[in-house]
Amino acid sequence: MHEDYISISHISKKYDKDLVLKDVNAVLHKGEILGFLGPSGAGKTTTIKILTGQLMPTSGEAKVLGIDCCRIDERIYEQIGIVSDSSGVYERMSVYDNLKYFARLLNVPLKNIDPLLKRIGLYEHKKKPAAKLSRGQTQRLILARALLHKPKVLFLDEPTSGLDPSTALEIHRILKELKDDGMAIFLTTHNMEEATKLCDHVALLNEGVIVEYGTPEEICLKYNRIKKYRVQLTDGSRHVLLHGADTTGRITSWMNEDRIETLHTCEPTLETVFLEVTGRELQ
């Protein structure tokens, strides 16, 4: 049985008259990645702010590491790490000094900084002022700072937003390693590929409501109502075939004749599911 590191139970949040989160429920276990997937304004960042004690929910209950989010004090921050678009770095200080500052605040031995910098790929830049880092390097520094004290839970708010594909891939690799190390990761993103690749469970969030919740595979298969196959033959022709006895016969015959170049099932992606459920694009 996995430990519950985060439990969200019937959380709602109102700003003045606007209900931005409505009856949200979710659970995150040790060593898992939970993705909150939705377009801008869906309530992803609000959820993170509630979970990290930066906002109070209007109703409902949320717990992080067994502590009620309404009663969070600064001690919880010694067990969680946060990477958000409102995370900043001290630009006049070097990469190393930035981490050294937070190491002192979080009572982390300074000898842990260099291995972390190596792991995150910033060791070569450790003496560089943070102001001179590229956006991708800055994001890695923010991630390094969030990982410095080896938190049990890591909150990531759109961690790869605006980054080039290679830096995003590098961050994905690090996140997978952290997950394997037993860290629980709460990720918000509007990138469905990222969610599909990384998350054990995803919640599709639209206008503050979770419209679907489950593993990415479960959700995609649930909406795979019209089963289709996409075939490319060796002569270059492409065919999309509906599931049925005829299709089985045709594919079998092409296989026997060794004419199939590629063959794919056409189950929906999280993006198409989201579009179907909400009528809205994710991006």
Place this chain on the structure above:
Amino acid sequence: MKPIHIRKLAAIIDVKGRALFSKNFIIMPIFSLGFTFLMQIIYERASGGMAGMNAYALAMGMLMNVSMMGFYCTAAALAEEKEKNTLRTLMTSSVNGLEFFLGSLIPVVLMSEVVNILCVFITHVSMTPAQWGAYIAVTTTASVIAAVVGMILGIFSKNQVTASTITTPVVLVFMMIPMFTGFSETLQKISMFFFTGIAFDAIANISSGLPAVDIKGIAVLTAEMVLSVFLFLVLYRRNGFER
């Protein structure tokens, strides 16, 4: 009341202290020292070397320093933390409000006091050990009050430009009114209720061999210290450091 961790406080003081030597802030103490030096030369030449005029130059320099360092540096440093998103990061890294408050205040007050002491040497004002004690006590109190007011102004500043805009009128009022008390009896009366006015008069009293501050002055300093801390706490509880 939340506990203060000395380790965290020391780390914040270290970083904030180093930030005061950056080009954004170091200009303030340099300017105050330069202003004091200039005033000392001008008054010495104008008065033919009267001792009282050196004290006047010291008072001007001290006023400039307490106002610029206390109000501006504290407000701008807090605004910079907000502008660069490092304040939110600190607050979600196990630093509590009191640790941040003290960690921000102590380096400013220390630097302000070092400059106040240097101003004494620049202006060649001689003091007995007791007068030194009184001078340091009064100017430190004034620096603390100015820094707390600076933190209050910082709460309302989104960025350094706003901080500069908000602090300028406050600096002018608290600096100019005591400076021009010699020209107007009304200003003299108003100045007696300003902590900067009490500190300004204290230097004249020290120079004349009188007690630096009388009971009324102590009452004003104490009241303004309590009031500024109270106001800060009320605003902090309502808004945090970010309005």
